[in-house]
Amino acid sequence: MGFKTKSWKTILITSAVTVSLSALTACGSSSSGGSAAADYPTKPIVVTAPSGAGGGWDKTARSLIKVLDETDLVEQTMTVENKPGGGGVVFLAEYVTKDKDDPYKLFVSSPPLLINNLKKEGNSPYGYKDVTPLAQLTRDYGAIAVAADSKYNDIQSLIDDIKADPTKVTLAGGSAPGSMDHLISILPAFNQGVDPKTIKYLSYDGGGEAIAALLGKNADAIGTDISSLGSYLKSGDIKILAVTSNERLGGDFTDVPTLKESGIDAEFTIWRGVLGPKNMTEEQVAFWDETLKSLSEHETWKKELEANAWESEYKNAADFTAFLEEQETVVQELLTALGMQK
Template identity: 30%
Template sequence: MQLFAISLRRVFAAASVVLASAACATPSPEFECIAGAQPGGGFDRTCKLLRTAFADDPSLNRHFRIRHMPGGIGAVAWHTVTSQRRAEPNTLVAFSTGSVLNIVLGRFGKGTVNDVRWIATVGADHGAVAVRADAPYADLPSLLAHLKAKPSSVIFGGGGRLGSQDWMKSALVARAAGVPHKAMRYVAFEGGGESLTALISGHIHVYAGDASEIAPFVKSGEVRLLTVLAAARLPGVLSNVPTPRELGVSIEEWTTVRGVYAGPDVPPADVERLTRIFERISRSESFVKARDDLGMTPFNLRGEALTTYVKKDAQRLKKLASDFGLGSP
């Protein structure tokens, strides 16, 4: 009996060591990045960019999961985090300038930019005008000439309905051709991924989206990029694509900031921890290369600085919406 008791104690002791070792080896809680649209669009690419950076950081021994949550171009993801997952520090939601525009237009319900924790940006994207590779438009001026002559023959498409970011970029292109935005034919889709599928399949003729969404399809030869709505040509794979200014066309620049936010009840200490993580990974070689390969440019804001930027940008977008008759500043 005594020998049995000793053996039992040894078993418990050994089990304790195994459990303690297992506890030490257990990965930290996983990160989840929510992309508020179907795969293939800007939200998806933001999450994939972060997954690459987190995987190459030895201090982040954590799983990184991407969850696609389409609906309202980010509205479902917004409501999920602001109502059900308010205090989850490792749940991040991809956002863009278009998300801020949707908030301003009331498309996320009664939400305001004060209702979440703005964590960090991953870079700046730029508006881009794309057509199918076999389209009859050799360049932007030829598209505008055709649009001016026969406005109803050109179908634009983009992520989101009237007043969305892609709609506004389309309206700017139409305006450059002398076509009022009310005369523009536009088809709304659930994000950039669906829009590009529609473009390649011939259901629409023009997609005024973002460079990072379109770049892979330029590489594959399925899409022709006519212009990037930036002050200067982008580096990397899109360096041969001209700006409107180079082509003698007057279209406003369109910069799309991409990043992530978290729930409103995430503790300040966790927000600070996340901003330190993003500060570190933004300098890593893998992150910089992945960002450049997507056709994005550096844009690094975190925490309070990002919150201040978002609030200011919300006012700018509110005025732009008013200019198109979509609201009042």
């Protein structure tokens, strides 16, 4: 998972789905059926997407509760709540201070959980250590997209215009400056020697708003997770110039070239996981270890992954926490290279 400042050869950042769930009482073995384990959860669960509708967090949260319901892995009602603002910063501040003892409130997140805590501008005083990582579930990739009628038909032509005059090309994303979408947006040009601080970037509260800006001619291109672009590609509203994976993806994205195919030696992998409030009990964490592992192995979940062009990447609570600790170091190096570190 090395990170090279000059080449951006490998950037492994992962998006986390955070889910905060109801107070779990002592749970023995998975088959014990003890009354304490059977009592959790006993009321509806809210899963928050810290953004507007239409982006990766929103889609992840909705897919998660859909499959947990369809498979009866969670019997209680689960709903999604959208709380946009500052690329997750506004939500996390409220969550950490008000909901730290409420395991019936979950939330979805991604690399911004780390980025927002480590960047200089618009940062969050809170990070993964202020919540309880429960599981990494998926792996996604970044993409650069333009409107269908854009003059740009390949990533190099976009980069050439940015090189010629960065003030005349506007990039956009569904999260704040210094965030994941920002890093995806500037990655290709940065790799070819453009000072990232000179690149124009507009931030919106969610991928849906960023795409609306693109289609409304308020941006020349957007950087976001490729899984949120499938429906717009199918409808013919956009063109995807490049994906940040090592190899071409399948399904609807078969014809999308990788950055490497375009001569840009860079990769950006997005993780997504599930997190809960800080003060979860060991028994509650154990419940989610069991439940989310079962989810990751279920055929219904695998079909949902395929439909969204996500790849499965399951880590339990302990492994996910260790992974986030490693990623914190990678993100710090990345932000330092951009002069955006705290």
